[in-house]
Amino acid sequence: MLLTFLSLLCLSTYSMSLELKVITVATEETDGFKRFMKSAAYYGISVEIVGMGEEWKGGDIQRYPGGGFKLNLLKPVLEKWRERKDLVVMFVDSYDVIFAANSEKILEKFKDFRTNLVFSAEQFCWPDQSLASRYPKVGLGKRFLCSGGYIGYASQMYSIITDSEISDTDDDQLFYTKIYLDPHKRDKYGMRLDHRSHIFQNLNGAEDEIDLHVTSNESYATNTLYNTRAAILHGNGGSKNFLNFLGNYIPNQYNVDEGCLHCSEGLHELPEDSSKWPTVFVGLFVMSPTPFLREAILKSLSELNYPKNLIHLWVYNKNSYHEDLLSKWSDEVKSEYASVQYTGSYRDITEIEARTTAMKESLSKKSDYYLMLDSTGVFDDPDALRKLITLNKHVIAPILGRPDKYWTNFWGSIAKDGFYARSRDYFVIVESKRKGIWNVPFISTAILFEGEWLLKRSTDAKGLPSFASEEFEPDMALCQWMRNNGHFMYVSNLQKYGHLISTSNYEIHHLHNDIYNIFENRQEWEKKYLHENYSVALNAGPDDISQPCTDVYWFPLLSPAYTKEIIEELEKFGKWSNGENDDPRLDGGYENVPTRDIHMNQVGFEKQWLDILAKYVVPIQIKVFPGYYSRARADLNFVVKYHPQGQPDLRPHHDSSTFTINVALTRPGIDHQGGGCRFVRQNCSVVDTKLGWALMHPGRLTHYHEGLPTTSGTRYIMVSFVDP
Missing domain, CATH: 3.90.550 (Spore Coat Polysaccharide Biosynthesis Protein SpsA; Chain A)
Incomplete structure (x- = not known):
């Protein structure tokens, strides 16, 4: 040409x-x-x-x-x-x-x-x-x-x-x-x-062609189809989220040797005098029945190392299940905070209206920051709020995840339908193998908005961020609005800020629902229901585990909260056996050494109890009975109720088990008089049982034993015949 x-x-x-x-x-x-x-x-x-x-x-x-x-x-x-x-x-x-x-x-x-x-x-x-x-x-x-x-x-x-x-x-x-x-x-x-x-890399439709290289001293992108390294990266069309992903690394944002290279830029250092710190409006949203609400969420909020007189607290509760707790708690803390406002489940306010109202209220209070916090977010670090403010972003969230899972409050990418897609670096960020401040397309649960940024939005033609959408729930609608209007959202994993509570499979028909929630929220369950000294026993040597009688081991297992709640749960159920040999609950219909008891499967707690055996009892068993590795299988798991006018004691017997667990749910000398366990062959009795402590002993052949008489009050013990 x-x-x-x-x-x-x-x-x-x-x-x-x-x-x-x-x-x-x-x-x-x-x-x-x-x-x-x-x-x-x-x-x-x-x-x-x-x-x-x-x-x-x-x-x-x-x-x-x-x-x-x-x-x-x-x-x-x-x-x-x-x-x-x-x-x-x-x-x-x-x-x-x-x-x-x-x-x-x-x-x-x-x-x-x-x-x-x-x-x-x-x-x-x-x-x-x-x-x-x-x-x-x-x-x-x-x-x-x-x-x-x-x-x-x-x-x-x-x-x-x-x-x-x-x-x-x-x-x-x-x-x-x-x-x-x-x-x-x-x-x-x-x-x-x-x-x-060669010069321009348009990303729309080309994402699969792009490789991100994160090396010891730089990060860069190449087109693997053409073997080129462009000078300009353009997030045209629907590729803006992918450009944001690349922008977390390029240019000179992150490398292997130095990590995050921009995370120390433009920080908002707070003065030593905490009375001069920014004011914060906290909107707490309880959208569904939430396990461990008082012990985890409310406790972590109240324990933040931030002056409460600089915090305005606004609580929205959508469900009647928590009405009593939240209304009382709001009254209890009213004098501690700059202001407290509670909007209960009796109010006919939608989630969209509530979240919009809270954001506007934060502006009316002239707050420097607005923290939108869902009841599933727990701050483990008391300094989390201060640290987030220091990062000086318009909109930022701490990365919160479910313990030992990859479920978090951010998405690294978005699918074409607007829902979750996994980014290439999601796992390494969640695992904290890469630490930094990351521009992402979706955040939720705990979002900190800069007040000045919100004020500017309120005067824009497009107005404040919107939670309304015909397609999405309010959290997704908010992030869609942010993306569509070109506003970046960040998450930080520079520190471990906290974790998420799971509301999945949360049953609320029991008297004490949290005690059943061991699988979904083990971390919270352990804090509330494991004995405070269990870890001491777990880490002790075999010779350091208490042995009141020969081959009878004694160790702290369950907390006072557990012992109280399981008794109340059983008494609410109320269907104690009559203590006779005929027992239709058993496969053979006959119990040789009967007790007045309730089986765990009668109150829907057997799966949870078997998990307690496997996770917390077996590690101790292996320590004190070396060479035997229990399967933690137990067909009989039950709570016995001893009372002078009911069944005061139990005749000598062997247990149909490899080993037996016997947990004291009450206190001798306080809740009852008498009681205890006597091992006949060893001529040894354990009468000063400790609340929540477990006795562990061989079941067959060697440890013939009896239940000593309870002379007053009511004694409860939890028993498992393990590996029958």
Whole structure:
């Protein structure tokens, strides 16, 4: 193909020393724009910004064609440079672009094209798909023009942008597409597309082609299909979340040796005098019955190392299950906080209305920060709130996860349907193998909003963040609003801030529901129901475990809360056996040594009790009876009720077990008089039983034993015949 004289003239500058000018159009300083400018500054690239502060007149280009306004803003700027033969101009969008190379590398890549103008390329023909067939065929590479990035000599750049008139609301990409599809004009301007992403990497539709390399001293992205490393990363179309993912690493944001390189930038250090700390409005949302609400969530909130007189507390309860607890608790703490407002389940207020109201209330209180906290979020670090404020982000959440699971309060990516997708770095972030502050598309449970940022949103045409959506629940609707309006959301795993409570499978038909919740929230269950000294026994040597009688071991197992609640649960059930030999609960219908008891399977607690045996009893058994590895199988798990007017004692007997567990649920001398266990062959009695402590002894052959008489009060013991 013959080149025009003008094209040859421009190509003759290939050996000339060239200067690069980067130009962009931006009417407001969005989060994406700030990131763009930061990446330019890292590479020492000066950017000429056109249109800042002006009203955008180019239409809604997020959803529809438009953007001609950009070209009309660029024309007078390019006109100034039209005569400069040594000047190369690169235009790039700014809200969704990151620099990944310096000016020298960009110019080098441009020169390699040996042409006048290079436009980025993508795999979608937009905005007019009917034009796809008119594009030249491409053997390998992206076929279609994208106007989000292009580079060329200043004279040619001005010539092409003034090729014809364009209205502000016309589409800029269609403008350039029509020129490119005209073979004469394509030749006239020396237009080429960057088919294989040498300079410009458009990410829309190309995510699977991109590899992120995190090395000891840098992070960078390559296109594995073309083996190229682009200088410009452009999150066009639906790839903005993927660009945000890459932006967590590029440029110079993270490497293996130094970790997070930006996490110490722009921190908001609080003064030593805590009375001068920012005011915080805390909105606590209890949306469903939540296990361990008082012991975990309310306790962690009240134990924050933050002056309570600087905290406004606003509590919303949607369910009647917690009405009594939350209304009383709100009254109890009212004098401690700057203000306390409780909105109970009796109020006809939707979740959307409640969350919107709380956000507005935070502004009415002129709070410096608003913490939106769901009842499933627990702060384990009392300094969590202060540390989050220090990070100085407009919107940030601490990473909270379910213990020993990958379920957290953030998503690293979003699927096309708007729901969860796993990002490439999700596991290493959750496991804290990479620590930092991460730009992500979804956060929930504990979100800290900067008050000044909320105030600015309240005066914008788009208003405060919205929780309303026809498609999504309020938490997803909020994040969708944030993404659609170009606001970044961050999560931090710089510290271990806390964890999540699971509300899955939470049964609320028992008297004490938390005691059943061992599988879903083991960490909370252990804090409340394991004996405070259990870990001492677990870590002790076998000779350090108490042995009141030969081969009878004694160790702390269950807490006073457990012993109290299991008794109350059983008494509510009330169906104690009659202590006779005939027992329809047993497979054979006959009990040789009967007791007045209730089996754990009668109150739906057998699975939980067997788990207690496996997780907390067997490790002690292995320690004191070495060489035997229990399967923690027990067919009979029951609580015995001893009373002088009922069954006061139990005759001597062997247990049908390899070993037996006997846990004291009451206190001798306080709850009852008498009682205890006598081992006949050993001529040894244990009468001073300790609340929540377990006696463990062989069941068959060697430890013939009896229950000593209870003379007053009521004695309860929990018994398991393990490995019958």
